[in-house]
Amino acid sequence: MQQLPYILSIKDRLINYHNRLTAFWSSLNLAQRCYFLAIITSFIYLFDNAQSNSLLALLTVLVLVAMVSEFWPRFIQVWDSLPGKAVILLFYAFVANYALVQASGLVNDITGVSADNLPYTHNFAVLLSIPIWFVITSLVVLLIIQFSIPVYILCLLLLRPFGLHTLWHPPGYSFPIITGFIRFGAGLFLLLQLALLTTYTGTLYGVSQTMLNVVGGIETGLTINVIESSDQDLAVAIKEQPELERTLSELDEAKAQIDQNASAYENKVKRILANFIFDNEADARSRCEHRTDTRVIELNDYEILEIEKFTTADVTSYRYQVKPCISAAVGHEFKARSITP
Structure with a gap:
């Protein structure tokens, strides 16, 4: 009987914690809830020995949903203005033009003649490439906007003494600065996942080639630095030659894998287009x-x-x-x- 108050106090504490957690969860919007769940998922993934791909996929989806839910109202607000429509249409017109050029080049590589002679195949190639380009470029723009968050957070901190706590948020928005830091880290994570997707699946051959040029430039810079170093630096480089050669070998393997995946994706698209040309656009009679x-x-x-x-x-x-x-x-x-x- 003497332990009853102690048991009741534990129960009261649990009820208090539950109420506080419920109040905290109710104060968050959709994006913040997704960020909160993404943090919990990331801890589970880090302490998971199997490093489950399903957890990584769930983490990516949560981050993507959070960013899109925050970005979409801003996009609608910009779209409602005439200058905003002009900028958005100009951006997607550039993307569509690039997709047209890429599709024309693919048809020419397959047949050896101008894509103007195969309008249906050209249109089909455009339909295959435009969705990928639209999604990837939209995500890149979204991430670029997210990377301006440190400046935004700095402005919040500077304007806090003047009573301005939330510049671009509704009055009931909670934890703007903490959310900003989390959003910035989530943007870096999503950028990494996007780079891995476009590079190792070969969905964007141009991106893969750009990565190859960057890696090649790194190798060239390392070689030039070794050649132009002084005798002392050269001695240190010679001492660390096995490690340097190992690094360059790993870069070469990564380049070969990127090139192989990108070429495999392009070959798949070319096979689809070649089958379409023979089965649909070409005439049997x-x-x-x-x-x-x-x-x-x-x-x-x-x-x-x-x-x-x-x-x-x-x-x-x-x-x-x-x-x-x-x-x-x-x-x-x-x-x-x-x-x-």
Whole structure:
């Protein structure tokens, strides 16, 4: 019976902690709740010996949802203004133009002719590339905005003595400075995940090539520094030569892996486009003479693109040849030359 007050005090403490935690959770908005859950998930991931990929994926989703939920109202606010619409449309027009150029280059690499002769394939290539570019560039812009947070936090600290605690937040926004630091760290984490995604999956070949140039520049800088160093520095470099060679070897392996993944992704896209050209855009019948096992695309009144399909060991490949159009009205002179011994 003497322990009853002690048991009740523990219960009261638990109720108090529960009420405080409930009040704290109620004071947070959606983004802050996601950040809070992301912090808990990150601790679980760090102390998890298996380093589960599902925890990493959950952490990435929580951070992404938090940032998008904060960024979207600002985006709508900017979109409602005329200058904001102009800037946003100009940005996405640049992205769309780049996607058009990239799609045109892919079609030309496959067929050897201008993409203007294959409008449906060109449009299909654009549809394959535009979503990726739109998502990646939007995330990059979002992260660039997040990296201005230290300046924003500094402004909050400087203006705090004047009674300005929340510049761009509603009156009920809690913990603006702490949230700003967490948001900055989450932005770095999301940038790392984005770089790994685009680099090691090869979804953006241009990004992979940029990474290769950066890594190559690092190697060149290391080599130049070793060559141009003084005798004392050169002696130190020679002493640390095994470690330097190991670092350069790891960089070379990373470059090779990046190049391989990027090329594999580009080859997959080219195979999809090649199948689309042969199965959909090319004609099985034409006014121009061609072999029955080939398909053609009429480039103009006098030329055709003949496409021949090869299937060996479950590998499908295509051969593209530009030939003269031999029809009922034109091209017979080329046929006569081909027959004449």
